[in-house]
Amino acid sequence: MNFSGRLAGLYGAISSCALRLRRCRCALVLLLxxxxxxxxxxxxxxxxxxxxxxxxPQAKAWNxxxxxxxxxxxxxxxxxxxxxxxxxxQGMALVEAWGRAGHRIGNHTxxxxxxxxxxxSVDEFTADVMRADGLYRNLPGWAPRLRFPYLxxxxxxxxxxxxxxxxxxxxxxxASVSVDASDWYYSARFVAWQKQHPDGDPAxxxxxxxxxxxxxxxxxxxxxxxxxxxxxxxxxxxHTNAINAHxxxxxIAMFRAKGWKVVSPVDAYEDPLYSMKPPVLPAGxxxxxxxxxxxxxxxxxxxxxxxxxxxxxxDALGL
Numbered sequence: 592m593n594f595s596g597r598l599a600g601l602y603g604a605i606s607s608c609a610l611r612l613r614r615c616r617c618a619l620v621l622l623l624x625x626x627x628x629x630x631x632x633x634x635x636x637x638x639x640x641x642x643x644x645x646x647x648p649q650a651k652a653w654n655x656x657x658x659x660x661x662x663x664x665x666x667x668x669x670x671x672x673x674x675x676x677x678x679x680x681q682g683m684a685l686v687e688a689w690g691r692a693g694h695r696i697g698n699h700t701x702x703x704x705x706x707x708x709x710x711x712s713v714d715e716f717t718a719d720v721m722r723a724d725g726l727y728r729n730l731p732g733w734a735p736r737l738r739f740p741y742l743x744x745x746x747x748x749x750x751x752x753x754x755x756x757x758x759x760x761x762x763x764x765x766a767s768v769s770v771d772a773s774d775w776y777y778s779a780r781f782v783a784w785q786k787q788h789p790d791g792d793p794a795x796x797x798x799x800x801x802x803x804x805x806x807x808x809x810x811x812x813x814x815x816x817x818x819x820x821x822x823x824x825x826x827x828x829x830h831t832n833a834i835n836a837h838x839x840x841x842x843i844a845m846f847r848a849k850g851w852k853v854v855s856p857v858d859a860y861e862d863p864l865y866s867m868k869p870p871v872l873p874a875g876x877x878x879x880x881x882x883x884x885x886x887x888x889x890x891x892x893x894x895x896x897x898x899x900x901x902x903x904x905x906d907a908l909g910l
Contacts, residue, residue: 674701690732707743
């Protein structure tokens with residue numbers, strides 16, 4: 592073989608080695624960043640608050656509708672009831688039904704008080720957490736994860752860090768979310784609309800609600816990619832309410848039709864995103880929002896989700 596041939600062969604060998612090295616590096620990056628970078632976008636469903644049969648005549652029916660939708664779609668969810676809402680024989684029976692259906696049950700405190708309030712101390716808040724703990728600990732599906740009411744995790748560094756230390760000491764994991772939304776406001780408007788239109792076609796309201804959830808999921812996914820470089824395993828915050836009881840099948844189907852994979856919260860919480868503790872104040876909101884605030888991303892609204900953003904949209908639609 593002449594010199595040119597040997598040189599070409601050497602160049603080919605070097606190129607092949609470089610290609611293998613790049614592939615190895617890519618594989619290492621995918622491994623370090625978690626499985627979600629290498630696959631389709633994913634989302635898991637969590638539900639807050641619970642339903643009170645003492646004050647809501649349709650509590651049992653709505654609870655059954657939510658569970659039926661999850662069963663039909665083969666989706667495992669996580670439920671975070673607030674003690675004061677479900678602290679009755681009938682209310683606890685609805686909570687237990689989630690555990691018996693294969694879903695996980697976490698802690699959303701007893702009184703649903705905001706830890707972002709200046710009047711709320713760490714001692715008062717942890718006592719409230721443990722009061723709810725006593726209600727749920729022996730239920731099927733129990734998991735010691737704490738979902739902060741209103742996603743408020745402390746208005747001072749002392750409260751934020753004191754609560755994180757308490758959770759470590761008591762075996763509690765955070766139940767952070769990556770995708771926040773205003774389903775509670777849409778639900779209140781939906782109930783009011785139903786009263787005014789008892790025989791009306793809810794398709795317009797359904798479509799507006801689906802557009803809202805899809806828009807918020809896209810927003811938080813874009814923000815996550817910007818501040819972390821990847822699309823995480825998303826956890827969305829919803830509530831046990833009228834609008835989800837009626838439209839949860841369409842919500843799940845929408846995400847799947849858009850190419851998103853639906854996973855369980857148990858799997859989603861394995862994503863390293865949910866181990867991150869951004870040192871921002873006030874602490875809380877979506878963990879993606881907090882990371883964006885830490886990175887000083889511009890144009891972050893606070894609170895991240897609220898009725899003031901959604902009211903003009905629904906008003907314009909006449910809903």
